[in-house]
Amino acid sequence: MLAAESDPGAAPYIIRWPRKRHRQALADPDQSQLIVELGDRPIGFVLLSGLAGGHRSIELRRIVIGPRGRGLGRSALELVLEHAFGALRAHRVWLDVKVHNERARRAYAGAGFVHEGVLRDALLTDGVFESLAVMSVIEPEWTGRERRQ
Numbered sequence: 001m002l003a004a005e006s007d008p009g010a011a012p013y014i015i016r017w018p019r020k021r022h023r024q025a026l027a028d029p030d031q032s033q034l035i036v037e038l039g040d041r042p043i044g045f046v047l048l049s050g051l052a053g054g055h056r057s058i059e060l061r062r063i064v065i066g067p068r069g070r071g072l073g074r075s076a077l078e079l080v081l082e083h084a085f086g087a088l089r090a091h092r093v094w095l096d097v098k099v100h101n102e103r104a105r106r107a108y109a110g111a112g113f114v115h116e117g118v119l120r121d122a123l124l125t126d127g128v129f130e131s132l133a134v135m136s137v138i139e140p141e142w143t144g145r146e147r148r149q
Helices: 002-006 019-027 072-085 102-110 139-148
Strands: 031-038 041-049 057-065 092-098 114-125 128-138
Touching: 031 072, 041 072, 057 072, 072 092, 072 102, 072 139, 092 102, 092 114, 102 114, 102 128, 128 139
Parallel strands: 057 092
Antiparallel strands: 031 041, 041 057, 092 128, 114 128
């Protein structure tokens, strides 16, 4: 997880966590950290949050997959959504993404996420305020999408 977050291609788009914070997330029943593998080699991770809440609304808090440009992130995202709407019985999966991260926003839209709005100047990164786009997909949209494929 630390190596994936340290990847120069991922660094501008995520806030790196220290090892201690990842360990806390691993112990938290409200969160799930999933390792993404290609064959037997780890290539990234996913962090889901909101598992213990009664609203069936799960946040896709982090997804860091490499190497880029091979469709691995898109495949991982599809598997995560299958898991969330299947085994975890989510009704809604949501995320926020830096507005300047066009590549990720396109990938999320391609997986069925809908733009809900913008959290203006929500992050202060290296002295610069950044806005976050909020996106979500709900179970009926996901189920309907699967049937069309």
